[in-house]
Amino acid sequence: MDIGCNKGNDALKWMERWDTWGFFSTQKWIDTVNGMIAGGHGYACPVSGSCVTARQANKDMPEYPIGLCVEPMQANIDLLHKVSSALGYTANTQRGSFHIVQAAVMDKASPNATISFPDGEPGQETLGLEAFVQTDVPLRTVDMLAAEFALDRVDILTIDTEGADPAVLRGAVQTLRSVRYIEFEVARMKTNTEWEHHTLHSVVADLDAKGFDCYWAGNNAKLLSMNRCWDDSFERRVWANAACVKRGDPWSAVLQRFAKP
Numbered sequence: 001m002d003i004g005c006n007k008g009n010d011a012l013k014w015m016e017r018w019d020t021w022g023f024f025s026t027q028k029w030i031d032t033v034n035g036m037i038a039g040g041h042g043y044a045c046p047v048s049g050s051c052v053t054a055r056q057a058n059k060d061m062p063e064y065p066i067g068l069c070v071e072p073m074q075a076n077i078d079l080l081h082k083v084s085s086a087l088g089y090t091a092n093t094q095r096g097s098f099h100i101v102q103a104a105v106m107d108k109a110s111p112n113a114t115i116s117f118p119d120g121e122p123g124q125e126t127l128g129l130e131a132f133v134q135t136d137v138p139l140r141t142v143d144m145l146a147a148e149f150a151l152d153r154v155d156i157l158t159i160d161t162e163g164a165d166p167a168v169l170r171g172a173v174q175t176l177r178s179v180r181y182i183e184f185e186v187a188r189m190k191t192n193t194e195w196e197h198h199t200l201h202s203v204v205a206d207l208d209a210k211g212f213d214c215y216w217a218g219n220n221a222k223l224l225s226m227n228r229c230w231d232d233s234f235e236r237r238v239w240a241n242a243a244c245v246k247r248g249d250p251w252s253a254v255l256q257r258f259a260k261p
Contacts, residue, residue, distance in 0.1 A: 001145065001175075003105045003168055004160035005069035007033050008080050012089070014156050015098060018065035023095035025087075032083045065096040068145060072104040072117040072137045099149065103140040105161065107170035113139040141171030153178035160185045163193025166203050176210050181251060182244040183217070189237035200226075200235055200242075207244050213252065214244040215259060223259040 002011035008029060015024040071077055080100045084090055089098045104115050116134035146154055157172065157179045159165045165184040172179075184203075188195045204214045204226045215223035216234075223243065226234065245252045 001068045001070065001142065001151075001154050001156065002158045003070050003142065004162070005071040005080070005100075006076055006160070008069050008071075008083065008100075009033070010158060010160075011067050011069040011098075014158075015065050015067045015089075015096060018063050019096060020063045021095045023093070024065070024089060024098075028087055029083060029089070032086055033079070036079060036082060063096075066149075066151070067096070067098050068101055068149060068151075069099065070101045070103055070105060070140075070145065072102060074102070074135060074137070077102045101140075101145065103138045103145070104164075105140055105142060105145070105168050105171065106164060107141060107167040109139040109141050109144060109171070111144075115139040142168060143172060143174045146175045151175075155180050157181070158183040163187050163190040163195055166194040166198040169203065169207070176207075176212075180246050180249045182207070182212065182242075184242050184244075186238070186240045186242055188235060189239060201230065204230070204242075211247050212244040213247055213255070214242050215255060217241045217243040221258065223255060225259050229260075 002008075002014070005011050009026060012024060012029040013026045016026050069080060071080060077100065084098060084100060091097045091099050104117050106115070114136040117137045118134055140148075142154075142157065145151075154175050155178075157175065159168045159182070161168060162185075165187075169176075169182075169184065176182075186195075186200055187193065188200065190196075207214055208227055214226040216226065217223060217240075226242070243255070245255050
């Protein structure tokens with residue numbers, strides 16, 4: 001489940017990782033997106049279509065990945081539908097289900113709730129709830145989405161909401177019981193967002209109590225533990241990403257190998 005899916009490339013990468021058929025291709029998705037928004041908004045971070053996939057690990061074990069690409073902005077939703085239709089990456093295919101869901105995600109919502117959210121140019125990555133030119137979109141929690149799509153488990157939860165990540169995590173209490181891996185954005189420098197009212201330490205401590213080890217995820221193939229090596233300087237107003245893994249999961253030992261001593 002990808003909250004704040006934007007142009008969909010990260011969600012597709014997880015679909016491809018689980019795909020034993022060779023059906024989903026992140027590189028095809030990126031190329032198609034770039035062709036549709038030529039001259040428009042690019043990627044805030046460098047993107048790559050390469051990843052290790054289940055097909056490379058075990059071709060004899062069929063998997064049918066289910067992905068939820070959750071995005072509130074109408075221009076991005078339109079783009080996502082165009083790209084998924086062009087590539088045939090839609091719901092209920094014979095090789096997996098890729099669901100595009102228009103919703104803003106927070107910690108509390110009711111079935112018919114909506115919230116004003118800005119619209120922008122296709123692919124724009126920096127709009128949060130505080131921006132202007134608002135339109136009404138459905139409001140959901142992670143737990144509501146998991147129930148609506150009858151997901152018996154959520155292996156991966158990624159969050160990139162331009163400031164609402166702590167609230168998204170608070171609305172995922174039931175879902176986090178099955179989650180193996182979480183990524184979320186730390187944006188302490190953003191004003192008028194959840195990060196103005198919640199410290200990173202409080203978020204990490206809450207996840208720790210739920211059985212997760214959290215790390216700073218850098219660009220140097222190294223991780224720095226927030227649980228074992230906490231330092232108050234982590235609260236500095238920077239833009240970075242955190243990666244958390246459920247203790248006892250096979251991936252936990254893998255992440256520990258990449259953690260700085």
